[in-house]
């Protein structure tokens with residue numbers, strides 16, 4: 419195994435991350451829609467992430483995660499924010515959404531997913547914010563990572579983009595929070 423590290427994403431990483439993400443899509447169906455209805459750069463929050471990190475193995479780009487503020491834009495956004503804020507016992511403005519976690523094909527299963535998730539969570543905690551995320555059950559490895567590290571489902575929702583993509587047959591999005599120790603979440 420090579421040397422693993424995580425660092426802040428730089429803008430010039432974006433083209434390589436786009437390639438890394440789309441190369442693994444046929445294996446994982448992440449992103450769920452392919453082609454995406456927006457530029458892949460936008461999907462990766464190239465311009466609007468509050469924080470973003472890349473993982474490397476021996477200096478080669480191998481994975482990514484970022485965080486964004488409270489959800490906006492989706493019809494279901496208000497409902498999703500509210501479910502997480504209620505579970506955390508915080509204001510919607512105090513939510514930090516973990517987003518676009520992925521590891522490239524060649525570097526799976528050696529701990530980079532854990533490392534990226536721990537990195538974004540440290541940053542969220544240092545900022546005094548409350549972590550949440552959305553995941554589709556078809557993304558089994560991700561769901562297993564979240565469940566095994568204490569994330570808890572707070573709602574299921576079918577956003578309009580998913581309904582358009584799959585009709586009635588598709589999966590629902592699971593909305594999850596990571597309760598704090600001592601959190602009075604219900």
Ligand SMILES: CC(C)(COP(=O)(O)OP(=O)(O)OC[C@H]1O[C@@H](n2cnc3c(N)ncnc32)[C@H](O)[C@@H]1OP(=O)(O)O)[C@@H](O)C(=O)NCCC(=O)NCCS
Pocket residue numbers: 446448518519520521522525526527528529530531532533552553554557558559560561562563564566
């Ligand atoms: C989820 C993902 C980031 C995990 O990355 P990784 O570097 O392979 O993960 P790690 O080696 O750190 O393992 C972390 C955990 O993921 C889960 N996991 C990893 N590979 C798995 C697999 N093939 N099947 C089931 N669970 C798996 C396990 O819970 C594992 O923890 P454990 O080793 O303690 O059992 C990676 O599989 C991925 O990029 N998937 C596609 C993108 C995606 O679905 N993103 C979700 C966005 S919501």
